[in-house]
Amino acid sequence: MENKKPYGTVLIKASTILDYLAEAPDSSLQAIAKGTGMTASTALKILDTLTLIGYTNKNSDKNYRLGSKFIRYANKSIEEQDLVEATRPYLEQLQDTIDETIHLGILNNEEILYVNKLEAKNQTIRMSSKIGVTRPLYSSAMGKAVLAEFDENQYDTYLTKHPLVPFTEYTITNPLRLKSEIEKVQQSKIAYDDEEMEQDIFCIGAAIVKNNEIIGAFSISMPKYRLTGEIKNQIVAAVKQTKQKIEETLTKK
Numbered sequence: 007m008e009n010k011k012p013y014g015t016v017l018i019k020a021s022t023i024l025d026y027l028a029e030a031p032d033s034s035l036q037a038i039a040k041g042t043g044m045t046a047s048t049a050l051k052i053l054d055t056l057t058l059i060g061y062t063n064k065n066s067d068k069n070y071r072l073g074s075k076f077i078r079y080a081n082k083s084i085e086e087q088d089l090v091e092a093t094r095p096y097l098e099q100l101q102d103t104i105d106e107t108i109h110l111g112i113l114n115n116e117e118i119l120y121v122n123k124l125e126a127k128n129q130t131i132r133m134s135s136k137i138g139v140t141r142p143l144y145s146s147a148m149g150k151a152v153l154a155e156f157d158e159n160q161y162d163t164y165l166t167k168h169p170l171v172p173f174t175e176y177t178i179t180n181p182l183r184l185k186s187e188i189e190k191v192q193q194s195k196i197a198y199d200d201e202e203m204e205q206d207i208f209c210i211g212a213a214i215v216k217n218n219e220i221i222g223a224f225s226i227s228m229p230k231y232r233l234t235g236e237i238k239n240q241i242v243a244a245v246k247q248t249k250q251k252i253e254e255t256l257t258k259k
Contacts, residue, residue, distance in 0.1 A: 147211030
């Protein structure tokens, strides 16, 4: 098998410096250079760039440590994994009750980012969604559930930044109609995507909130032809119960 040559050796060197600072914070330039096997001039150039973008910080003694941006990214990743693990038993219980596809998402750059997916066990039709994809807030069930938790200023700012572009003929593109639907979600704590993101797909979602902070959201997705009034009521009741259990668990942590 042919070994692929790394595209940028400077990235490897930057990674080496970050690894070193993770083990030895508040290190001098000379210590970093020696510890990473680089010349001081090379280490300094890389550290200048890392400091500029917030991945490292230099204190008044000219010593370096990991920067706030790097730590924030690391903490965000840990929080996502914690959420996946904390919600897993409750989402699995939900799937035992409602055998449809279940998604878990987080708010990321004013979109919903899928961080977990439980496939339906006994259904032949599979959802095309994947972990790592994003969905707009205004056209997805999880997104609408999150929008309903925004305060008025956050909501208005979101609308000014994100035009309501249609994905299907059913996507809500009228701001007044969307506002009316969001107000209903605020009352019921349940949001719907009625073929607004994908044709023939119906989703029911809810936000996950801890101490008035949006932690994430989850939803059940299914082909619309399987939906009946009775099944819809069963899903809504199950989603509400799951939301309560997850939020109670998170509040105790």
